[in-house]
Structures are given as C-alpha cells and as structure tokens.
Amino acid sequence: MQKEANSVGLTATKTFTIPDKIHLESGIEFGPVQVAYETYGTLNENADNAILLLHALTGDAHAAGYHDEKDKKPGWWDDMVGPGKAFDTDKYFVISSNMLGGCSGTTGPCSINPDTGKPYGLSFPVITIEDAVKVQKRLVEFLGVKRLIVAGGSMGGMQALEWSISNADMVSAVIIIASTSRLSAQxxxxxxxxxxxxxxxxxxxxxxxxxxxxxxxxxxxxxxxxxxxxxxxxxxxxxxxxxxxxxxxxxxxxxxxxxxxxxxxxxxxxxxxxxxxxxxxxxxxKAVDYFDLAQKHGSLKSAFEKTKARFLVISFTSDWLFPTSQSKEIVQALIKAGRDVSFCEIESPCGHDAFLLEFETQTKIVKSFLEKGEENV
Amino acid sequence: MQKEANSVGLTATKTFTIPDKIHLESGIEFGPVQVAYETYGTLNENADNAILLLHALTGDAHAAGYHDEKDKKPGWWDDMVGPGKAFDTDKYFVISSNMLGGCSGTTGPCSINPDTGKPYGLSFPVITIEDAVKVQKRLVEFLGVKRLIVAGGSMGGMQALEWSISNADMVSAVIIIASTSRLSAQxxxxxxxxxxxxxxxxxxxxxxxxxxxxxxxxxxxxxxxxxxxxxxxxxxxxxxxxxxxxxxxxxxxxxxxxxxxxxxxxxxxxxxxxxxxxxxxxxxxKAVDYFDLAQKHGSLKSAFEKTKARFLVISFTSDWLFPTSQSKEIVQALIKAGRDVSFCEIESPCGHDAFLLEFETQTKIVKSFLEKGEENV
Structure with missing residues (x-):
C-alpha cells in the first residue's frame, strides 16, 4: 500500500443478500442472490449524491483503496476514485459491486446452491446485462440511494446504458467509456x-x-x-x-x-x-454477447427515448474491440432521441485497456461533466 | 468438377525427393526431404517461363484444377491459374509445391523418420521461411527451370520475398499479395x-x-x-x-x-x-513468427539491395492481419533500394482472405504486371 493523500485508504468488501428472488430475462426466478460491494464517501441527506461504478469483464467490487496495508496494488479504478479524483469521494458516495455470475463475492456459478449444498456449476442460470443491473438496483435501494450517476468502462458501459433505460427515473447522469450498445460479430x-x-x-x-x-x-x-x-x-x-x-x-x-x-x-x-x-x-x-439495445428496443433511438439522464461518452483512438465508431452510434442515437450528450475521443496508443490507463485525460473530462451536473442542482 | 473452358482440368500431385541433405537455418543438416508438387502448362526451351506459386499457412501443392472428376472444389488458387487467367498456363509453366514442414506430401512432422521408422513428431527440426525456399529451389532445379517469377499471398508472399533475396539471379519478377516483411507482435x-x-x-x-x-x-x-x-x-x-x-x-x-x-x-x-x-x-x-527481413539483413533496404527482380505488391483495404501499412514498408524499402516496384491497394471488404477471393481485380493487376515483363523479353 502506497500512502497517497488522495487514496480512499483501507477498504473492505461487504455483502448484502437480496431477500427475495430475481426474475431473470430468461424467465427463471432465481435466488438467493448475495451481492459483494464496496462504498467510498458518504451518502448525503437527499440520498442523491451516489455514483455506481460498473466493472468490466473480470472486475470485482474492489474499485479503490487497499484491503490490507501489505497490498501492493489498489482496486481496479483507484486512479479515478478518491478525494479530489474524477469520482470525488469528498462529494460523492461511490458504490462498486461484483456482477451477478461473477466469482468475487456476488452469487455466481461457483456459489453454493442451497438446494443441493454443492456449487451451481452449469446449473447456474444464463444471465444477461439486464439481470446484472436488476441485482445492482436492489443493492442501491438497500443502501438508501434515491438518485444516482452510473459509470463504467467496456462491459461496465453496457451496464450503465442498461441502467439509464431500465431505471430512468433514478439515473441523473451516465458515463460510458470504451463501450458499445451491442457486441459486434467479431x-x-x-x-x-x-x-x-x-x-x-x-x-x-x-x-x-x-x-x-x-x-x-x-x-x-x-x-x-x-x-x-x-x-x-x-x-x-x-x-x-x-x-x-x-x-x-x-x-x-x-x-x-x-x-x-x-x-x-x-x-x-x-x-x-x-x-x-x-x-x-x-x-x-455470454451476457456480453447477448447485449443489443437496438434489437431489444426496436432501435437505438427508441432505447434512448426511455432515458432521462445526461450522457458522457468516451472512446479511445486505438481501441479496436469497442472502436470509436460504436461510441458514435450511441452518441448519434442519443442526439436523435433529443438527449443531452457529450462525446470525447481520447488520443491513446493503449487500445481498449486505455480506460484503465489513461486516467489523466479521463479525469479532466469526467470532472468537467460531473461539475456541470453539480451546477444544475 | 465444373467443366470450364479456362480450367487446367485434371491434375495430380507428384513427388520429388531431394537426393542430399538440406542445411537448415538452425544449423541442422536435414534429410531426406520429399517435395509434393504440381505443374500446369509447359516449360519453354529457354526454361525461363516458369511461375512458382507459394501457398499460405495451410495450403498445399494443389493450386489449380481437379484431382478427380467427382471433386466439388478445385485447387486453392484455381481462379488465378489456367489458360487465359492471371497466371496464364498457355504462356507460363506454373509450379506449386507443398511447404517443408507441411502435411500434404512434403516432408513434415507427420512423415516417417527413416532412422526410427516412426513419424518425426516434435523431433522434426524447427524450420524457417528460408529453409522452405531452399527446398523449393531444389524442386525448380530438378524441373529444369533456369529463370522464374515467384508469387504468393500471405505466408506465400514471405516466401516470394525470400526467393527474391536468396536466389536473386534466378528471379525475374516477384508478386507479393497481402503479405509482410516481418510478422507483427500482434x-x-x-x-x-x-x-x-x-x-x-x-x-x-x-x-x-x-x-x-x-x-x-x-x-x-x-x-x-x-x-x-x-x-x-x-x-x-x-x-x-x-x-x-x-x-x-x-x-x-x-x-x-x-x-x-x-x-x-x-x-x-x-x-x-x-x-x-x-x-x-x-x-x-513458428516459421512465420521468425520471418523478419530487416532484422536478418540489417535493414529492409539492405535486404532488397540483394534483389534483381521487378516487384508487384498488392494489399487490401480491410486486411488487418497484414495491413496496407506493412505492404507500404516493403514498397518504400524497394524504392530506396532503387528497385522497380508497382503497388496497388485493392478496395475490399473481405479482410486478409481477399487474396483468395478478389480474383477479378487481382487478375487485371497481375496480368498487366506480367505483360510488362513479356514486352521486355
């Protein structure tokens, strides 16, 4: 652990168990679901200063700080989360949780099926991005959050988009980084x-x-x-x-x-x-493969007509997995739907990984976007 | 087998065994080597109308025509080889052979090691593009060829480049399609x-x-x-x-x-x-990984200063495995070395596979390039 003035310091992953079952997109009623999460900063009285961070494919709830003083590495987005950082924990109540189906504390195929006493394995139901968001919704409700900002890179951006559509009344702003509205054939x-x-x-x-x-x-x-x-x-x-x-x-x-x-x-x-x-x-x-907002809502414009948030879309010049063209599709559909959207393509040689590496430029853009929202409050 | 006026018709793969051992780039003396090959058209009296075709990663000697009247598919470059086609068998003596290390008739790891009576397996020596070209040289000498044109796509282009350098006196023209002078890190x-x-x-x-x-x-x-x-x-x-x-x-x-x-x-x-x-x-x-002309010759310019041929370099807009930028590196080095080079980037949505699919445009370009050589004779 490096001692930094702007680190959230020592953190711990907590768990919350959803008391009832979740209705999955496949039609299955599934439960119980335990959610592993961390929070940084404090929820304000109005319960409207929350930012939910959504991790990428293999991420976990540990987004910032250190679990142990001996830890060599902090959480996966530590560069972006802390006092004075892009996601400023002096201002915001930042939440990060492990995705449904994951293996870092949230119920997934390695969890024990209470009906059998054995790990689910492939008897775990196939899940979607929508299902993951449903679980996250229950977590933020449990935490008392009434209104929030959602932010994520890569698969996390897919979840942020899903949040903005399926929980439109709760979401004030959306930050989508190096992401897409549908996975390409490639x-x-x-x-x-x-x-x-x-x-x-x-x-x-x-x-x-x-x-x-x-x-x-x-x-x-x-x-x-x-x-x-x-x-x-x-x-x-x-x-x-x-x-x-x-x-x-x-x-x-x-x-x-x-x-x-x-x-x-x-x-x-x-x-x-x-x-x-x-x-x-x-x-x-598989959840990532299935994600396709245009297919689900008739068109991308129709999908975004259901949203009520401000959007920030960021892409990176050298990202060929979720290239700028796919971010532009999102931006154009948001504009057609009459939504408030800011877009920035960051010059970077780091490929898709840039969302985990190019934190200086990202910080400036995210801070500016969030401050615009603060003025409007 | 479809009856086409411009097909080479029924063909057969023949074999030739190199009587002595081959000195491999790794330092090993290796033999015996059998080479599987096909020829189409007739060698002229001067023995200078040969075109050697060089196959890609998983190709074989069967470049054109059919082995059996019941065959549904012809050889891998049938669209390009035949009477009146790009590689015109009315004019040229076209040769195609299976690469050293392959599994379609030329000695490779599945061949029987005469010392043990068992397949070589991993006791087969690691080979390079230079080694493959050495074997091809012995074949064309056996066929009585004195002067030739070399042509290949993808890995075949690497071999064509190697031919132009290591057998400069024999090679009059080189056709390199969707290829590179060194494999990228990706x-x-x-x-x-x-x-x-x-x-x-x-x-x-x-x-x-x-x-x-x-x-x-x-x-x-x-x-x-x-x-x-x-x-x-x-x-x-x-x-x-x-x-x-x-x-x-x-x-x-x-x-x-x-x-x-x-x-x-x-x-x-x-x-x-x-x-x-x-x-x-x-x-x-592995042979493809090792290919790097600049590393071997000090620079790409130095490599091409050893050549005495005319060059045609073709790339495809959507090829991201061996992109146009890599073809341009070859072209620029050839120009620096004072060589005669034609370059064409073909607009195609087919990716790297375009060299096997975009035969109409390729045919025009290749024919025009070869005719220029015929005028000069």
Missing amino acids: GIAFNAVGRNAILSDPNFNDGNYYDKEKQPEKGLAIARMVGHITYLCEESMHKKFGRRFQYSDRPNFDFNIDFQVESYLEHQGRTFVDRFDANSYLYIT | GIAFNAVGRNAILSDPNFNDGNYYDKEKQPEKGLAIARMVGHITYLCEESMHKKFGRRFQYSDRPNFDFNIDFQVESYLEHQGRTFVDRFDANSYLYIT
Whole structure:
C-alpha cells in the first residue's frame, strides 16, 4: 500500500443478500442472490449524491483503496476514485459491486446452491446485462440511494446504458467509456473462442470441477490470452514488445517461449486462473454477447427515448474491440432521441485497456461533466 | 468438377525427393526431404517461363484444377491459374509445391523418420521461411527451370520475398499479395494462442499422437478458429453473420451455439482437423513468427539491395492481419533500394482472405504486371 493523500485508504468488501428472488430475462426466478460491494464517501441527506461504478469483464467490487496495508496494488479504478479524483469521494458516495455470475463475492456459478449444498456449476442460470443491473438496483435501494450517476468502462458501459433505460427515473447522469450498445460479430467470435477453450479443457468436466484436484486452468488461460490480444492493439503491442526475444537475441528453434509478447500472454493467462473462475468466464461473456439495445428496443433511438439522464461518452483512438465508431452510434442515437450528450475521443496508443490507463485525460473530462451536473442542482 | 473452358482440368500431385541433405537455418543438416508438387502448362526451351506459386499457412501443392472428376472444389488458387487467367498456363509453366514442414506430401512432422521408422513428431527440426525456399529451389532445379517469377499471398508472399533475396539471379519478377516483411507482435500473439491451444490439448501427447486413438483435434480446432477471426475482418463478419442467431430468433440461454458467427467458427475448426496436422501447424506458424527481413539483413533496404527482380505488391483495404501499412514498408524499402516496384491497394471488404477471393481485380493487376515483363523479353 502506497500512502497517497488522495487514496480512499483501507477498504473492505461487504455483502448484502437480496431477500427475495430475481426474475431473470430468461424467465427463471432465481435466488438467493448475495451481492459483494464496496462504498467510498458518504451518502448525503437527499440520498442523491451516489455514483455506481460498473466493472468490466473480470472486475470485482474492489474499485479503490487497499484491503490490507501489505497490498501492493489498489482496486481496479483507484486512479479515478478518491478525494479530489474524477469520482470525488469528498462529494460523492461511490458504490462498486461484483456482477451477478461473477466469482468475487456476488452469487455466481461457483456459489453454493442451497438446494443441493454443492456449487451451481452449469446449473447456474444464463444471465444477461439486464439481470446484472436488476441485482445492482436492489443493492442501491438497500443502501438508501434515491438518485444516482452510473459509470463504467467496456462491459461496465453496457451496464450503465442498461441502467439509464431500465431505471430512468433514478439515473441523473451516465458515463460510458470504451463501450458499445451491442457486441459486434467479431466480439462474439473472440468470446466464442475463449469459451470453446474452456469447454474443451478435459478438466472442465461439464463445469463440475470445484472439488476436483485438477481445474480447467489451461482452457481459462487460453481464453484470457485471446482476451488480452483484444485489450491491447498492434501499436501498443509493438511499443511494449515489438519482435524482441524474451531470453536471448536469437530464436530458440523450439516451441518454448521465444518472443516477449509470448511471455506476456503466458503470464496473463497463468496469473488469471488464480483469481477467476472458468464458469464465471462462460456466463459473463455470454451476457456480453447477448447485449443489443437496438434489437431489444426496436432501435437505438427508441432505447434512448426511455432515458432521462445526461450522457458522457468516451472512446479511445486505438481501441479496436469497442472502436470509436460504436461510441458514435450511441452518441448519434442519443442526439436523435433529443438527449443531452457529450462525446470525447481520447488520443491513446493503449487500445481498449486505455480506460484503465489513461486516467489523466479521463479525469479532466469526467470532472468537467460531473461539475456541470453539480451546477444544475 | 465444373467443366470450364479456362480450367487446367485434371491434375495430380507428384513427388520429388531431394537426393542430399538440406542445411537448415538452425544449423541442422536435414534429410531426406520429399517435395509434393504440381505443374500446369509447359516449360519453354529457354526454361525461363516458369511461375512458382507459394501457398499460405495451410495450403498445399494443389493450386489449380481437379484431382478427380467427382471433386466439388478445385485447387486453392484455381481462379488465378489456367489458360487465359492471371497466371496464364498457355504462356507460363506454373509450379506449386507443398511447404517443408507441411502435411500434404512434403516432408513434415507427420512423415516417417527413416532412422526410427516412426513419424518425426516434435523431433522434426524447427524450420524457417528460408529453409522452405531452399527446398523449393531444389524442386525448380530438378524441373529444369533456369529463370522464374515467384508469387504468393500471405505466408506465400514471405516466401516470394525470400526467393527474391536468396536466389536473386534466378528471379525475374516477384508478386507479393497481402503479405509482410516481418510478422507483427500482434501476429505472433495470435499464432502463440493457436500453438498454446494445441500444446495444451491432452491428446497432443508431446506430438506423438499419430498412432493414438485420440488426436489433438480440439486444440487444433481452437487454433483454426483464432486464425479465421484474423482472416476475416469486422466488416466482413458483420456482412456475413451480423448478430443473427443460428437456429432461432432468440438466445438459447445455454452454452450451445447461439450466433451464426459461432457456427461458422465451429465449422471451420471441425473441418480443418480432417485436412491438417497439429504438429505442422506448430512448425509453420513458428516459421512465420521468425520471418523478419530487416532484422536478418540489417535493414529492409539492405535486404532488397540483394534483389534483381521487378516487384508487384498488392494489399487490401480491410486486411488487418497484414495491413496496407506493412505492404507500404516493403514498397518504400524497394524504392530506396532503387528497385522497380508497382503497388496497388485493392478496395475490399473481405479482410486478409481477399487474396483468395478478389480474383477479378487481382487478375487485371497481375496480368498487366506480367505483360510488362513479356514486352521486355
């Protein structure tokens, strides 16, 4: 833990259990659902200064601060959350929760099914972004929040969009970063390859591996490697690794790791399996695949006509997973729907990962957007 | 077999065995090497009307015509090879051979090692593009060719470039389509994921699977799926599949195939394992990874100063695996080296695969380039 003046400091993940069942988009009534969450800052008397942060594919509730003084790394969006930061905890009550289907405290396929006493595995219901938002809604109600701002990058942006539509009366402002209103065919294809790698791993065992000696680590690692290629871009890979060899200045002439980029991917795959569940990867990528606001609401314009919030849309020049063109689709539909929208494309060589890295420019834009809302109060 | 006036008709793959050993770039002396090849058209008296076609990653010697009257599909570049076609068999003696390390008749890891009586498997030496070209050189010498044109798309373009440098006195013209002078970090990353999927398949068994009941089909299928994402592009995937479901108009809410794009990838993976060898996939992708003319010759300009041929470089607007920028690097270095080079970027929505699909425009450009050479004779 680095001592920083503007850190939220030590934090802890808490849990809340929704007392009744959730009606899922698939038609299933599902429960009980436990939600893992963290909060930073204080809810004001009007209960209208909340910001709900929504994590990306493999994120968790731990968005800011440190769980332990010995922690080397803070939460996943620590650069953006704290006193004086973009999401200013001196002003706002910031909430972050683990997504339904996840594996970091919120009910997911690795949770114990109370009916059987065993982990759900593949008996966990297939969920959607809408379902995840329903669960988050119950959490913010439990926390006493009446009105809120929603913000997220990548899959988190999908959830922010869903929030603005399905809970229009609660949402005052929406911040969507490096996201999209529907996953592209290419995006589905990358997710399909990752799922295929997991499902093909003989240790996957139809999702029943939790009590087994061997886990589907190889399949999950391959899924993560594919993912990381899409989070970077050719430019960032060229800068980071180029064609440099990992161990010497010449080829190995074997099938061990030759190039730095191979070593990077191998490392990403290997470390991911320690913190993420293969079943959760299946469920969450599937929820992302299904997300398509235009298909669901007839058109993107119709979808956004249901909203009542101000919007900020941010994209990055080198993001080819959720490229600027997809952000512009959102912006154009919001304008057609007569909504208040600000848009910024940030020049960045960091690819899709930029939403986790380019915090200086993001901070300026987000602060300015939020201050505009504060003036209007 | 469709009866077409401009087809080369029935063809057969022949073999030639190099009598002595090949000195590989890794330092190993390797042999015997058998080469599978086909020829179309007739070598002229001066033995200088040959065109050597060089196949891409998973191609073979069967570039044109049909092996059997019942064949539904012709060779892989049939649209480009035949009487009156781009590679006009009325004028030229066209040669196509399977690459060293392949699995379609040329010696590769699935071939029997005469010293052991068993397939080489991973005891096969790691090979490079230079090694593949050395083998091709022995073939064209055996066929009596004195002077030739070399042409190839994708990895075939890498071999064409290598030919122009290492056999400068033999090569009069070079046609490089959708190729590059060095694989990018992102390209290495995609290949690394594919190899990882194969190496992680428990049926891979350290490459010794040829006599086993189970083959590393799942790993090889995943490698092929990743490959196909890079051969298409977001635009072509959007046109071909969009977000359409395969079997109904709504999500399955399970982990079977939902979207058409998933079905396509699954089909590509499943059919690939019937025609390709997992070990060959490892060896050939590794050869591609190692290809880097600038690194080998000090600079791309130095590399091309060794050439004596005319060059035609073709790229496609939507190819993001070997994008136009990489073709332009080749063109600029050729110009710096004082070489005669023509360059054309073809507008196409087909991605990298365009070199196998956009034959009408390619034909015009290639014909015009070859005719210029014919005038000069």
